[in-house]
Amino acid sequence: MASGAGHDCATFAGMGVPSAMLFLRNAKGCHNPDEALDMADVGAALAVLVRAVGERLG
Secondary structure (H helix, E strand, C coil): CCCCCCHHHHHHHHCCCCCCCCCCCCCCCCCCCCCCCCHHHHHHHHHHHHHHHHHHHC
């Protein structure tokens, strides 16, 4: 998914470091002091991260 989010990921990717970002739904919008993540979404993102790192490490 294309995103306007730059974050540190763009800097690392620009230096040739394999990079990715995982986006989680937030009922209150991002950069909101009352951010509200659903723990099921956090768990799903963590599973994706673990799988991606595992595949990368082989």
